[in-house]
Amino acid sequence: MRIAIIGGGAAGFFAALSARERYPDARVTIFEKSGKVLAKVKISGGGRCNLTNAAPEISDLIKAYPRGGNSLKKLFHEFSNMDAMKWFEAHGVPLVVQDDDCVFPAAQDSQVVINCFLREAQRLGVDVRTFCGVSALVPSNGKWKLMFQGHDRNIEDYDKVIVTTGGSSREEGFDWLKKLGHRIEVPIPSLFTFNMPDEPVTRLMGVVVDDVKVSVESSRLNAEGPLLITHWGMSGPAILKLSSFAARHLHQLNYEFNIYVNWLGNSDHGEVTKTLEEIALKHSKKLMTNFRPFSLTERLWAFLIERCGIIVNKKWGESGKKDLNKLVEVLTHDKYTVRGKSTFRDEFVTCGGVSLKDVDMKTMQSKVTPNLYFAGEVLDIDAITGGFNLQAAWTTGYIAGHLR
Numbered sequence: 001m002r003i004a005i006i007g008g009g010a011a012g013f014f015a016a017l018s019a020r021e022r023y024p025d026a027r028v029t030i031f032e033k034s035g036k037v038l039a040k041v042k043i044s045g046g047g048r049c050n051l052t053n054a055a056p057e058i059s060d061l062i063k064a065y066p067r068g069g070n071s072l073k074k075l076f077h078e079f080s081n082m083d084a085m086k087w088f089e090a091h092g093v094p095l096v097v098q099d100d101d102c103v104f105p106a107a108q109d110s111q112v113v114i115n116c117f118l119r120e121a122q123r124l125g126v127d128v129r130t131f132c133g134v135s136a137l138v139p140s141n142g143k144w145k146l147m148f149q150g151h152d153r154n155i156e157d158y159d160k161v162i163v164t165t166g167g168s169s170r171e172e173g174f175d176w177l178k179k180l181g182h183r184i185e186v187p188i189p190s191l192f193t194f195n196m197p198d199e200p201v202t203r204l205m206g207v208v209v210d211d212v213k214v215s216v217e218s219s220r221l222n223a224e225g226p227l228l229i230t231h232w233g234m235s236g237p238a239i240l241k242l243s244s245f246a247a248r249h250l251h252q253l254n255y256e257f258n259i260y261v262n263w264l265g266n267s268d269h270g271e272v273t274k275t276l277e278e279i280a281l282k283h284s285k286k287l288m289t290n291f292r293p294f295s296l297t298e299r300l301w302a303f304l305i306e307r308c309g310i311i312v313n314k315k316w317g318e319s320g321k322k323d324l325n326k327l328v329e330v331l332t333h334d335k336y337t338v339r340g341k342s343t344f345r346d347e348f349v350t351c352g353g354v355s356l357k358d359v360d361m362k363t364m365q366s367k368v369t370p371n372l373y374f375a376g377e378v379l380d381i382d383a384i385t386g387g388f389n390l391q392a393a394w395t396t397g398y399i400a401g402h403l404r
């Protein structure tokens, strides 16, 4: 049996190794467009490669995927994050799990992951060919012929083809797959930070708030987690998560929208009102700017007080109902205008790709045409940061390599 893997990234290598282990007599060839395989693995996680996430349950794991989570559920029962961790450890890559469950090689260097794949590919006799960009797949008596970019030369026939070409920010990047009858979900960015050129809050750049809830106006889209104020707007896990879950919606709004920030996480209006009323009674002699009831930084608290129009030397005892109401509103439902986005420095993932409707999500085989399989980011699957995107590449690559 001849197996062609198109794309020498994370999913391509995992699919190749999985196929070769299952079918030891098969000839497995990886065709890579560029001169370098595993280039994204190299830069992943800031060069340290956050290769998976140690979320304890599959039900927790799938929550990290705004697109594809439900389809991945069954696949994770076959090859989960725990299986991936065992796989790497067994193949000479000791791991460390951070407090936030992100998993990295103990060497803190993505090169050890690359070395592991190259070693395994050589041991199993996987043929890796670079500068081989595939431009078309042509059916040929139940098999496939590959056409290559630049020189439209087709060589051997392949019994099975696994497409692992990764994400593309341009829809045209999927044209050759569209021609085979596959529907494509329009690719758009996910994982970005919010630009707020008109918001004075950027004065507070560098301030981190541990637990906020951010919601998009007139929608049910929200996310919780730490928030970082930057010189251009807002970033941090809560914003990145929201950008991922709201990717399609925000794209439709042309990245011009309003958000509401609850600086106190999940605390509601009633709770916060009660706390502030108690303070106004108990600490009536203290200045509002000096006595901070919540664990917000001094700079942020002063900014929020100013935002309410409360004068600097007002004492808690002098605050009226109007001041307290305004303060509660600003603490729990603070409105900001977003105008544009910026790509997050460490990670860029495409939302969209080959529609899961046309893929059998038990086997990764195309429902449109037989003997064609998909794995990795070429599919309409993507996740928030934390090792989940690479985990999707391992899992779908592993299953696609079974060639069921």
Ligand SMILES: Cc1cc2nc3c(=O)[nH]c(=O)nc-3n(C[C@H](O)[C@H](O)[C@H](O)COP(=O)(O)OP(=O)(O)OC[C@H]3O[C@@H](n4cnc5c(N)ncnc54)[C@H](O)[C@@H]3O)c2cc1C
Residues within 6 Å of the ligand: 006, 007, 008, 009, 010, 011, 012, 031, 032, 033, 034, 036, 037, 038, 039, 040, 041, 043, 044, 045, 046, 049, 050, 051, 052, 132, 133, 134, 135, 164, 165, 166, 167, 345, 346, 347, 348, 349, 375, 376, 377, 378, 386, 387, 388, 389, 390, 391, 393
């Ligand atoms: C800067 C950055 C940091 C990241 N950090 C992390 C992280 O720490 N943890 C995490 O989980 N995720 C991370 N991600 C996301 C993660 O890297 C990707 O989700 C993952 O690499 C996808 O793997 P893939 O094999 O599907 O695609 P890719 O890694 O993109 O590989 C696809 C390969 O196919 C090749 N190719 C494309 N078209 C063709 C063609 N026509 N013919 C032949 N070859 C072709 C490409 O050249 C490429 O080598 C990061 C992404 C970026 C950009």
